[in-house]
Amino acid sequence: MIEVEQIDRIVAERLLSLDFCYQCGRCSGVCPMSFLSDFRPRKFMLAAQVDQEKLLESDLLWQCTTCNACINVCPQEVKPPEVITSLRSRRVETGLIPQGAAEALENIYRRNNPWGLPKGERAKWAEGLGLELKRFERGMEWLWFVGCAPSYDPRNQRVAKALLEVFHRAGLEIGSLREDERCCGDSARRLGEEGLFQLLAEENSAQFNEAGAERILTTSPHCYTVFSKEYPKLNGEVRHYTQVLAELVRTGRIGFSEGEELTVTYHDPCYLGRHNGIYDEPRSVLATIPGLELVEMARNREQSFCCGGGGGRMWVEETKGRERPGEVRVREALSTGAKVLVTACPFCLINFDEAIKSLELEGSLEVLDLAELVKKRLA
Known part of the structure; x- marks a missing residue:
């Protein structure tokens, strides 16, 4: 079991890069929330250097989506998302956090999912398909970590x-x-x-290792990131499903049939792209589907614009009357002339679907996960 002192040490270590910030402001120039709110990473980092106690009282603490756009351009290798999540840890200790965030954390602790739905319903989505969702056994090719959103959220x-x-x-x-x-x-x-995260990391790592999982496949880029980079005791190789699909196409294990001509654009999820450098695999799959034309948005790959759902912001209420990141991105997708916006992240999918409804664009643009499009075009 992880000790309190170890948690405090981890939180303190994630604040260390703050000392290297010399206020160049490049982070604020790329931050998606800088365009839509009063949040400016440069100002936030200065405030964190000067008076952290005062900063802890500010709701700006919850604006960061941890999209990593700032890290990509920082000449000093400062990591604002780590600084911000560490400061959030101190705020969590007071109990004064947004209601939605508090409920999500309570649900994760009590029911192992942010939705707070029963554990026994986690695999219920697979019922009635005529396809068996097998229980993992040692020696299987892959342990599929389905994830919370694909298990409980109807859209996912x-x-x-x-x-x-x-x-x-x-x-x-x-x-x-x-x-x-x-x-x-x-x-x-x-x-x-942080304490809850470390508890889950220990329990999940032990569970995977004891099951003999040598290769772990995730649906969500967020699960992929924590398993591959933040679970030090995990033994198995971790892959995101887009990497596996690309390999299945390359080796001929799946192929595609002729279909209607369709123009699509692809959104790079932050936790798949900037966090992990997975840009080519989803595009390689799209490129092999007959009749499909991929048109890129102006901001793509490393410059992709965040959907707004990372950093735990799926569980934080947006400020009313303010344009949401997902709405900005949907407008960009629509401007390409594409009929379908393709992505590969549960949070992106939810946010884009909601944006299309709020912008009243139903019928003008459809949002699909790459897996859905692949399934539709299978030979």
Whole structure:
């Protein structure tokens, strides 16, 4: 069990890069929330250097999406998202956090998912498909970590169903932990509940290792990130499903049939792209689908504009009357002339669907996860 002193040390270490900030302001020039709110990373870092106690009282603490755009341009290798999540940890200790964030953390602690839905319903999405979601056994090709959103969110359940069909068609020997799967802990860490994150990291690592999982596949880029970079005791290789799909296409285990001509644009999720450098694999899959034309948005790859759902902000209420990051991105997608906006992240999918409704663009642009599009075009 992780000790309190160890948690305090981790939180303190994630504040260290703050000392190297010399206020050049490049972070504020790329931050998505700088365009939509009063949040400026440069000013925030200065305030953190001068008076952290006063900063802890500010709601600006919850504006960061941890998209890593700032880290990519910082000449000093300062890491504002780590500084901010560490300060959130101190705020969490007071209990004075946004209601939605508090509820999500409580749900993760008590029910192992931010939605607070029953553990026994975690694999219910796979019922009635005529396809078996097997329980993982030692020796299988992959342990599939389905994730909380694909397990419980109705929109993302369609992604899980699509992936299950694709995996069956490819002949993958794959299994999940079904109702024994726990939250990966991404939202817990980003919201500042470091102790809960460390508890989940220990429990999940032990569970995967004891199960003999040598290769772990994730649906969400957020799960992929914590497993591959923030779970030091995890033994298995970790891949995101887009990497696996690209390999299945390359080796001929799946192929595509002729279909209607369709213009699509692809959104790079922050936690797939900037956090992990996975840009080519989703595009390589799209490039092999007959009849599909990929048009890029002006801001793509490293310059992709965040959907607004990272950093635990899925559970923080947006300021009313203010344009949301997802709405900005949907407008960009629409300007390309594409009929479908493709992405590969549960949070992006939710935010873009909500943006289309709020902008009253139903019928003008459809949002699909890459897995859904692949399933539709399978030969």
